[in-house]
Amino acid sequence: MxxxxxxxxxxxxxxxxxxxxxxxxxxxxxxxxxxxxxxxDKQIGIVIVNTGNGKGKSSSGFGMAVRAMGHGMKVGVVQFIKGAMQTGEEMFLRRFPEEVSFHSMGEGYTWETQNRERDIEKAEQAWEQAKRFLADPAVGLVVLDELNIALKYRYLDVNTVIADLLERPAMQHVVITGRGAPQELIDVADTVTEMNVVKHAFKVGIGAQAGTEW
Amino acid sequence: MxxxxxxxxxxxxxxxxxxxxxxxxxxxxxxxxxxxxxxxDKQIGIVIVNTGNGKGKSSSGFGMAVRAMGHGMKVGVVQFIKGAMQTGEEMFLRRFPEEVSFHSMGEGYTWETQNRERDIEKAEQAWEQAKRFLADPAVGLVVLDELNIALKYRYLDVNTVIADLLERPAMQHVVITGRGAPQELIDVADTVTEMNVVKHAFKVGIGAQAGTEW
Known part of the structure; x- marks a missing residue:
């Protein structure tokens, strides 16, 4: 011009x-x-931990499930803490039973049940399912959603969990989510991200909404 | 005992x-x-920004796509910066053309093209597609993957982008990902998460792998 x-x-x-x-x-x-x-240039199964108080820990785990499925990998999901409502990720992923095996503890959050012994029993059952995935080389990615919460409340022993993780097939990836990841788990993980809150809609009165929060 | x-x-x-x-x-x-x-108790469309140097920004966006699809919502995806390889999320989500509309700029990263004017042209084309989603009340969730990179390099004007975001249908959610989100965008967003690196497998010589990184 x-x-x-x-x-x-x-x-x-x-x-x-x-x-x-x-x-x-x-x-x-x-x-x-x-x-x-x-x-x-190394190609090997890795352990990924998503922790911190910010949004995106579980959704990132489910995004990785989608990535893995896109590459033809089989995915195993165990949700250790489940809310009362069926989540969007569960409703969607259950449409592909050949590609993803979806399991959940089937109980509310710990502050809903208020029953420590029942929570422990449910967490142990969920870990048995996790162990089946961790023993199966056909499963390329294992998503252990909210496992950190079960570890934080000591419903599961962190050393037992780590031993089982380290025994898994060499090429298998694992994503572990939840606030308050214990240091022992961070030490053995390959990739650890802390999701930090810069701001959150919940704090200005916007409720948890379908499609974004669950 | x-x-x-x-x-x-x-x-x-x-x-x-x-x-x-x-x-x-x-x-x-x-x-x-x-x-x-x-x-x-408010239910309203929100703008979510995933930024920071850590892992999980894009995968969280795609996890939210899965959530929204589980609730029967239609999803629009625009990838502003695309690597040379077709990603797992793209291969998977393209299987559902009735539920998710997937668009990508179709170029490599900015350091691959090394051509600023072509990058700007591609970014503007991608924003035209984003605007079509942002004008359509039938789209419940819009994923603007790596938009922050295009803003950081000033391929797009942040004020134009914000004006178009604020004009969208009231119940539509938007997820914007990428490092270096500009402050102006953070100011208008409802939920902002900074993904911070605690440790990363890449730094100990493990390459980007199918199913976890792409």
Whole structure:
């Protein structure tokens, strides 16, 4: 665009310079990233832990289930703490019984039952199901949703859980979610993310809604 | 169990006391949580932003897509930055064209193309698709994957993006992912989570793997 003041060339030169700086910066970035990717050449089953007080721990686990299913992998899901309502992820994933095996403890949150001994019994049953997945090389990804809560309340022994995790097939991935992941679990995990709240709709009076929270 | 030392009753009493303390604590917790849930009674479409350097931003967005589909909602997905490989989430979600409409910019990462003007053109095309979803009340959830990257590189104007977001149907939810969410977007979002790296398998030489990273 010309503005009849002779700025046309300057503007055009500025833009060319900007585009060229961008190209050089991206070329440098590509070299660095390519080198890192070349160095990271191990392919092995990993343990992923999603913890913290923010949103996205469970939904990320179910997003990984979708990823794995997209690559033709079989997925096993155990939900250790289940709310009263059937979740969207459960309703959706149960449509594919050949691809994903979905199990849940079948009880409300711990503050709903208020019965410690029954919670322990249910957690132990859920862990038995988890162990069946962790012993099956045909299962490519195991999602242990809200396992951290069961560990935090000591319904399950963290050392037993870790021993079973480490015994699993070499190429099997595991995603473990929930607040308050114990340090022992973080120590043995390969990838650990802490989801932190920057802001949350709940705090300004917006309720848990279908499709976003459950 | 009796050990013939008279400890039977003590052990049994200790356990009873532990269970009772648990019950009382959970009863109190339930009262607090029930009150919070009762106060959070608004049902309205929200904007969710997943940012930070940790894992789980995109996978959480796709987990929410699964949740929404479980509740019978239609989902629109636009991927603003696409790697060279077809992702698991894309391969899986494309199986359900009636339920989810999947679009991607069709280019590599910005450091792969090294061409700023072409990146801008592609980002603008992707935003045109996003706007079609944001104008359609039949779409219950819009996933704008890696939009933050396009904003960070200023391929799209943040004020234009925000204006279009705020114009959307009242009950429509939006999930926006990617590192470096601009402050202007955080200000208008309802729920913002920062995914922080505690540890990452990539740093110890484990490459990006099908089913967990893509």
């Amino acid at each position: 010309s503005d009849n003041t002779g700025n046309t060339d300057n503007t055009s030169n500025d833009l060319d310079a900007l585009n060229e700086r961008h190209r050089v910066r991206m070329e440098r970035k590509k070299a660095i990233i390519d080198a890192k990717i070349a160095a990271a | 009796s050990d013939n030392t008279g400890n039977t009753d003590n052990t049994s009493n200790d356990l009873d006391a532990l269970n009772e303390r648990h019950r009382v604590r959970m009863e109190r917790k339930k009262a607090i949580i029930d009150a919070k849930i009762a106060a959070a």
